[in-house]
Amino acid sequence: MTQTESRTYIEVDTGAGRVRGAWRDLPGSSARSAAFLGIPFAEPPVGDLRFAAPVPVAPWTGVRDALEHGATAQRGDPGVTLIPEPSVPGASTLNVDVFTPAPGEPDAALPVLVWIHGGGYFAGSPASPWYDGRSFNRDGVVTVTVSYRLGFDGFGWIEDAPSNRGVRDWLLALEWVQANIAGFGGDPGRVTIAGQSAGGGAVLTLLGMERAQHLFHGVWALSGALADIAPDRAERLGRDIASRLGVAPTRAGLSTIPEDAVLAAQRAATDVSGPDAMTRMLDDGLGLGPTIDGDLLPRSTTASLAAGVGADTPLVLGATDDEFSMAVAPAERKLRWVPLRMLLKRVGIRGEQRRAYLAANRDVVARGHAAVLGRVISDRMFRTAVVRIANARGAAPTWAYRTAFRSTVFDAAVHCVDVPFWFDCLDAEQVDPLTGPRPPQALADAMHRDAVAFIRDGEPGWPTWSTSPGTTRVFGGEASTGASPEVVPDGYAEVSSLL
Incomplete structure (x- = not known):
């Protein structure tokens, strides 16, 4: 532990190398929380890796600072959104943030929350101040937030590329948690995955995926938005975007196109407007997101759950x-x-x-x-x-x-x-612009208490x-x-x- 410029730093070893985080005081509590930000779990998805399955990050020497949020897959100014989710520039977008009250204490074996952000599978950021794990740390829960590839780069159909690249990012991040979270005071045998909107859909998708069952032990889905895109529809959209860009729908063709041009083509191809826009949106669902690919996702999530996939895993779900x-x-x-x-x-x-x-x-x-x-x-x-x-x-x-x-x-x-x-x-x-002034703390006490109970004990209390x-x-x-x-x-x- 070191002290620099009034900040107290703490170092933890991961499988790829040592990282340096910072202690923070917890308001209203005598406890403290350490934040380790922007820890890469995969190599930057650029160059030959842009449309590839994620590759585990290569080891590094020395101590890597984990003091600032890592680069985000969301680019540019997202505009006014309901949740503040800033974009962070950079190439290394596949990172985790870890918030913990017990860094370097593997015997602490605290329950773990892994949060997957929303944003319709094309936007969103793990760098939101709302996703800081302070309150969960106060209540004895290690918290991890995950970044993943978005939009076409993460989910678009490409003729010779792995399907569901964003889903594969989730899987590798969860594998990182299994391998490393004990060093941050967490118990890899007590991991709850949670998310809201597309993040809620993400955790439901993982719950229905045979390949993911060993990576978590509970699921909480807030306003889960499933995609379950049919393969023919995914292919049509992929070919449409490639056609708009004037290239073949292949890795070689698309890799020649700058990121901002792909994003512009993606926006144009997924635009829903016109007099029947609402009906089409409700009938067709999301344009980009997890796709039924016959590999990771052989069937819809609901069909997988009905077939018994994930039946041993507790689930809490709801909506506003x-x-x-x-x-x-x-x-x-x-x-x-x-x-x-x-x-x-x-x-x-x-x-x-x-x-x-x-x-x-x-x-x-x-x-x-x-x-x-x-x-x-x-x-x-x-x-x-x-x-x-x-x-x-x-x-x-x-x-x-x-x-x-x-x-x-x-x-x-x-x-x-x-x-x-x-x-x-x-x-x-930015809480008040959504909730209104003086949102009731009693409601936060109730919801957060039940979330902690579920993460800790596997039951929310009703x-x-x-x-x-x-x-x-x-x-x-x-x-x-x-x-x-x-x-x-x-x-x-x-x-x-x-x-």
């Missing part, structure tokens, strides 16, 4: 009540004049299904047509998936929850609003869906305090007509 309502809320004045029958027809809900859906969502109907349309989008993209996955798991240990806390900025329980509560980081930057289908913990609710989370017998009854 109004994931994407904010996308249509600004159109309320226009939508109020459009009959609900016509609005719902545009998103594929007609006849008896429409009547059943509106009857089950009377509270949403009372909030206006935009709220109804936003709820339908949220249900079709996220909330029905909770029910389908929980049911597919059968008797496997599965817990479901809902986040009902309504942001005072959006007047809805919108996408990402649960993340700062789950991480117990309400004092982090009855399982598997023993009583429909059982759901509701965080937030009308009072929006979260002080006493409620468990209800059928928390997703409102989506039953869409299943």
Whole structure:
């Protein structure tokens, strides 16, 4: 341990070499946390490795500083996003950040959380201040955040390249955790993987993957967005992007194209606009992401879970009540004049299904047509998936929850609003613009407490869906305090007509 410029440094050995991190004080606690940032788990995916499977990082000599976030696969200014996820320039984008209260103490054997960020599989960054593991460290959990290749580089079809390169990045990062986390005070036999949005889809994808089962022991998916892209659709998109760039859809052809040009072609090829944009988005799903390739992913994730893959692994999954309502809320004045029958027809809900859906969502109907349309989008993209996955798991240990806390900025329980509560980081930057001022600490106490319990013990503290289908913990609710989370017998009854 060394002291330099008022910072106290700590060094830990990894399989590739020694790294230097820094101690930090934990606000409101006598405990401390050490941060090791930007530790590479793979060689930079550039040159001959750009469209290859990840290659474990080569050993280095001496001590490597791990004091700043590593380069991110996300490039440039992402603009205003719900979660602050900065881009960091550089070529070495395959890194982990490790936050630990017990560096260099292999006998500590603390439970481990591995976090995979979201961003639709084409954006996002592990460098968010929200993903700092301070609060989990305070509660005895070692925390690891993972970077991975995004968009076309990570998931695009290329004729002679390995499929699902971003998925392979996740696997290698988890292998790094198994091999190295004991040196940071973690127990490789108690690893929980978690993520939100595309990150939630990532951990569900890994749960349904035979090849990944030995790498983790619990899964928590927040608003999981599965891709499960059909191989023919993936190939069409890959050929489209190559055609736009004027090259063959091969590694040799695409490797000649600068990164910014590939990103521009990717954006153009995946753009969804026009009068039927919403319906196409809901029907077709994401354009880039994990693909059913017959190798890592032989079938859809839900089918794999129904077949029993991952049945021994505890799973917690849930969604916010109004994931994407904010996308249509600004159109309320226009939508109020459009009959609900016509609005719902545009998103594929007609006849008896429409009547059943509106009857089950009377509270949403009372909030206006935009709220109804936003709820339908949220249900079709996220909330029905909770029910389908929980049911597919059968008797496997599965817990479901809902986040009902309504942001005072959006007047809805919108996408990402649960993340700062789950991480117990309400004092982090850019939380208030999402939650509204003075977000309830009691809700953070409740959500974070249950997350820690699950990571530590394999149970979050409420009855399982598997023993009583429909059982759901509701965080937030009308009072929006979260002080006493409620468990209800059928928390997703409102989506039953869409299943």
